[in-house]
Amino acid sequence: MTARAAARLATLDRSLPVWLLAALILVVLMVLPLGWLAWLSVAGERGPTLAHYARVFGDVPLRRAVWNTIVLAFWSGAASVAVGAPLAWLTARTDLPWARALRALTLASFVTPPFLGAFAWVMLAGPNAGLLNRTWRGLTGGEAPLVNIFTMPGLIFVVALYTFPYVYVIIANTLELVASDLEEAGAILGAGRLTVALTITLPLVAPAIASGFVLSVLQALALFGSPAILALPAGFHTITTQIWSFFQYPPKVEMAAAFSMPLLVATALLLWLQRRVLGRRGYAAVGGRGGQRRRIALGAWRYPALAGCLLVMTCSVFLPYGVLAKAAFARAWAQPLTWDNLTLANWTFTFLEYSSTRDAIVNTMELAVLTATAGAVLAALLAYVTNRRLVRGSQALGFLAVAPVVVPGVVFAVALFIAYTRPPLVLYGTLAILFVAYLTKEMPVGYAQSDATFKAIQPDLEEAGRILGAGRLRVLREITAPLARGGIIAAWCFVFIGVIRELSASIILFTPNTKVMSVVMFDLKEEGQFGAIAVLGLFMLAMTLATVAFVQRVAGRDVLGARE
Template identity: 40%
Template sequence: MALLTLASPSRAAALPRWLGLEGLVIGGAIAALVVLVVLPVLSLVAASVWDKGLTGSFFATALGSTANLRALGNSLILGAWTGLISIVIGVPLAWAVSRTNVPAKGLIQLTATLSYLSPPFLTAIAFVNLFSPNAGVANVFLREVVGLDVTFNIFTMSGLVFVTVLHTFPFVYLLASSALQSVDASYEEAAQILGASKLRTALSITLPLVAPAVLSGTLLAFVNAIALFGSQAIIGLPGRVVTLPTRIYALFDYPPQYGVASALSLLFIAITVIALYLQRAFLARRSYVTLAGKGARPQLMDLGGWRWALFALCVVAFVVAILLPYGTLIAVSFSKSWGLAFWQNLTLENYRFILIDYDVTRRAILNSLMLATIAATFCVFLGAIISWIDIRTRLPGRKLLDYAALIPLGLPGIVMAVALLQFWLKMPVALYGTFAILLLAYVGRYVPLGVRAANSSLRQIDPSLEEAAQILGASWGTRMKEITLPLIRPGLFAGWLLVFVPVIQELSASILLFSSESITLAVAVYNLYETGYTEPVAALAIVNMIIIAVAIGIARHFGGSRIGLKTGG
């Protein structure tokens, strides 16, 4: 019949499916994940128990030497205190914003977001400028102007906990406030109508509903806190507070102890994975809270005069977490020599030095911009393919692929670097010290963010949209190009920035992998700091923050979605 003339699209004879574009792309993504994540982790395991034969000596040293045990203990103490204090700060702020009529809720939201995005090694540097026992401006001020005989010493465990909490309390704050907002007022009203007092209602209805979210946020704070190399090196090392990341870093001093470093790294992974497992378990239990969904109508409490007391607490949080460190960094960056005589020695020389005169920082800025751009692009496309395989195909073992893409969440940055070193030093290709190994580290570390971004977009797109194109004769490539990619583009764009921001300031893995040629922004900051260039460091830190601010501005402009869920450091 005449109608059939148009019916079949003109296409070449069908190739076997695995030879087509679809097969190549899927195969490529699987291979990439294996090379990026699976093989490095396996070689880490191998290096920890193999030295010309099976050996337990590395683990014996890792768990036997006082130095290693102390590092392990310090990391746990740091994580525990940080988690605890994050609750103390995060829960009241979350409650104030979600459940009371406290003024200036936007300020709290801003404080939490900025604290969360600030790289902790920059905050650490800022507070060293204020509270180092001898030269810290705050201490000098107290001694010489006020005349008090008190000296705050930032180089202690308390100092480290303080600086780390400023970065981690938002984890508790964000999860607690979203949980509090999704508890519908009707739950509480139901208790009150039955005769429960406000306190009774809060304790027996609200608290159990939000407790899983709070615990989950606390565990995230714990995991993030112990993984931060920068702040632990900057504040911990001068005070001889050695932690796991700094201890592993030290094991690479000549002569490097690869085996012990690997064993210690695996212990580190074990701690992280256990904490993340518990976190997921807690988070799974809060599913009943979200049942009420977006339409939930939380009950706002009128605090009367007390709201100003709570407001004062919020202002203190803003001042300590944002104003103080960034004010300090900006002030230092414009100083000839950091000290009390600030107004007498203003200069732009530091910016000139790092942006024009000094080739290392110039190179570092360009390197970081380039690496972050490429890594973010890779992560997003790899994430898109992996989540497409998971959601749209019936490929056997696709769940395994999904899990493999989640592994890096359990790998602290420095451990990722150790694993990559172990693997690539054994390979015939010389990658050590190249851009390539940094790129591998970044893509490997942040591929979970790419997968998560693509996953949530892809889940919102009904498979029938692809199927409709397919039955009209569109090949796999056409379907991706015409239908799927355009539809998930906003999600991919958000994911791109989600990776770009932490990579720009990545320090934990870069510190073991860089060379003078491939030096990055965060490494340059750290090295300059180590060599005592206080003022140029601050200028570089400000440049770092400007880059991030521009990136987030672009993100807000295009997507407005919640950007920057995980920062490096």
């Protein structure tokens, strides 16, 4: 082969196979399921019809579910900002004591599956048996409960406890980029500490706050577990629980499809809005990279501020895990933990007698490892191709990788269910359908992480290898891969954690042979098996923390993205 022909082969189209593969994956993962979803929502016996929409939105209880979802999402977002933003500022920019510990605790609430938190809060703040309410009654001698978790405010409270870390991460990372000199420039002009915070720092992080708000609203919109645990006992539905109950026999899949659409549209709209906000005043505006950062002295406010932060952590971490630990070792969770009440029976039942446990753990681990591995590899390849612009239109590939963000888990599960319970591809009943669901759902997270990794690796480093005589693949193997390793492992762990805690898609896609831990815990919850749930919850936490510890060691930084 002449050099010219070889060169032509090399440049001509490596784009083609990449694009064919990407298109195929896209069709299988997104187009086919969402296409079926859209079609089923308008499919009638005699051609297309809007009858399902009319039925769904004409129904008063269903409209109430939509309204409940809006209320839940908005206030959860607002509460997350109210908690996450000050916390981020305090730990990133002030001399607040124990900032590192607070950061670690935020990470702990970040990795807590929301449904587990909701479940713990049932034991803490059930109006009558809840430990907090009992203690309150014991102290005051009154009849009325301190808090009733089975209410909309209760639900918002619990949801916000586990979505505020999203706001925290975004704002803390932005604050790290705001150089102190920007603030000091204000201080020199005579502005007081509070004035600087309000007039300079706040506007600088405003896009991050808006972004964090949208992100936590999206989380709250898509949640299934928490409303199922807290709203259903109180007699109200959200969109997600309603979609799920459409699957009761006889299933009303068309109505589920029609009811999924508002969630899909709302999510897409919110993301578009976020892009617009960020587009005009992006992070780039923050600038001042590398500038000195001096911590602001809180003075007399130091300890009150710390107390506030600890209160948040008490609600999101200490109390829930405390009550789970108690329930795991108690015969009756609501009774005091006396010798009589102490038992290992929950553990022996869960691990030795309950036949679903073992399969669920194996399934979960298998899916988590498979999805994380496939996801990390795929995300790394995509990020590499887009960052090095190896094929034409590579930016579009990157966009596709983050596109699944707009599809909430439940909606995507309904779509997959519709698409893959029928020929030619019957995936329902296999782990494959869960794999597809998880992979798609986690791809944006994995891609974002890998993208950041490859952005940080200068192309020079690869070119230096090329010019010295190593081919593209050899450079990839010997230079790029070792440099990207930490970032790719971090992506692996993000996906892994995401899969372990996934409930909203699993609950629709599982079959008895493909149960995962979250589904088993949800099953147990429906029968009120508090002890076994607590045991599995703690086990899941241990698994997650072991993974996170592993990432921190390998990647040399903490998972929330902060530099040590």
